[in-house]
Amino acid sequence: MKLTDNEKRDVVKLIEEGKVLPEKYRFLLFDESKQVELTWNGKSDEVTNVVLPFQIIEQVDEPRSENVKMSQGSFDFASGRQITGWTNKLIWGDNKYILSSLKNGPMREEIEKEGGIKLIYIDPPFDVGADFSMNVDVGDISYEKKPNVLEHIAYSDTWGLGQNSFLSMIYERLKLISDLMSKNSSIFVHSDWRVNSRLRLVLDEVFGKDNFKNEIIWKRFGAHNDGKKFGVITDSIFYYTKGTPKYIQQSEAYDEKYIKERFTQEDERGRFYPNVITGKGPGPARFFRGESIEPPKGRHWTYVQ
Template sequence: MPKSLLEQLPEIVARGRQQAEKILESLEGRHRISLQTREWVLPSKDTRDSDWIAAANRQAHLGEEGATDWTNRLIYGDNLLAMAALLAGDEHTPSLRGKVDLIYIDPPFDSKADYRTKVSLPGGPSRPSMASGALGLLPIVELEQRPTAMEQFAYSDTWSGGTASYLEMITPRLILMRELLSDSGSMYAHLDWHVGHYVKVVMDEIFGKDFFANEIVWQRTGAHNDSNRFGNIHDILFFYGKTNSRSFFQTHTPYDEEYIQERFRNAEEETGRRYWLNTATAAGPGPARFFNGELRSPPPGTHWRYSQETIDELINKGKIVFSKTGMPYVKQYLDESPGRPVQSVWTDIKMTKSGAERLNYATQKPEALLERIIRSSCPEGGLI
């Protein structure tokens, strides 16, 4: 009886580690892989100054190893070989091992779909539809563009060995990605229901489940009328750090009017500024603090969330209000609030359906999605 996929997983991860280790061992060898430049993309005049500043920031981030000038790169090829080249480095680019601040991947989803380009050309005797041409009516024949081996691998999301072969493909790549990450780096893997749960188990093994930060649910579209099931309208992103020291920057979404009316119910008579009263305590024990010269202990099992210096400053600014029982609360003003912190369910970013951004590629992701990830997990001047 053949092994189940769950039984095969340990063997798949072990083989993936062996493959990745061979690549890592070869980095110091004479025949290591390097990147070949096929095309230079020069910055336009109006962006040249900002590009120069960005390049200087990258060099400062890399230290002395980054002294050689190098530019942003779009790499065409198998990413397993590309990552081997980036890990090895060459005379033009320092090794990026342990240097990358953020990795986002949008791999195949094991969806059994084929995204290779199809084109329609005049010619061929077998199609009933007709088109008008210079020589009269010609039959239309649909031809499938013959892909290169690399394109077939990249754009045909079908796997001869099923999900097991998909996991065989992605496991060594995830291991090399972890090698590229800095200690404060972050990793996002964008998947869906087809294979995401299996990849999550593999990533727990490679990155460590203690370094798993979030499963993000992204609602990519509106309602679907899926037959015999609930409409499938979301993707998932697995967010990991290489260590617990990963960079993270809180992002926000604007408050809606209903939330403002519900939360910011109070208004100052003199200024009209709207505010709500936030508790000054948090869970966990802590020391007493002085409020207007009186030493106050927090309720049992809690601590004052502010230092004595901050408490004094808030009192001087009139931002602390005492309840009838003497409990202090802190005024949180609407005009000083950046908005709601982004949570793990993202419903405000939709698929790009039209406009200059839309390229009519079936699995294209919106720029706003990438912008949120970058703003949340990449420091200024970082490497992505």
């Protein structure tokens, strides 16, 4: 702790007068290393540990049980009904209490037995305005769903302090989520320009800035014809991990029709397609198979050496 004589007198005077110390003294008095931290009114490291019972409201059976790969003990293949297990569930309720019940309740053992949760995608409400109606598309028809009285009350309570309320809400839930995730797992968080900068700092604090993998830009709209400003046409999806998740390449083999239409040439090495390997604008010669070859006039080779 390194305080000047003037700073020491200021601290004593402020304490005697019962006043709040300026922010700079928090680091001077209690923290040797100054670290970047996002703070807001109402921030707390405490998370709920409430455990509520889950009640089955509706059970949707899978008629083609042969398509469901589950163990014999957790699945009745005759009826196509799941008997036990924590997967394949759509849980309705306050997500904070759902996460707390999964973390602290009897399902925690089942989740850990399967190695924890490997992949999470969340789409939290980030437009902290007054209108919480939403459009639901069914086929070619769009329906507008207005919030009911209970939803109005819930949202009013949640967003009472604006972005302070949002940050407190998302911070607690992310901490609950983090505790449920396996050692090698991934989380994707959808956001937009309203809270991107603050949400990124919250994610850094919960998962660690070194576990940030990427910001995926999602172009949701076409260009806006607005002469007064640049149109906002993208959202962000923040990608974080715990540990080192295994990346599984998703690919499918080309079908025969595509191969024949796309790869029109063939030699002893197999099928291939011709492609232009020059670009507009002059450029130097390149070596191909030991021979220096000039590009066509006004063109350059697109491959560098």
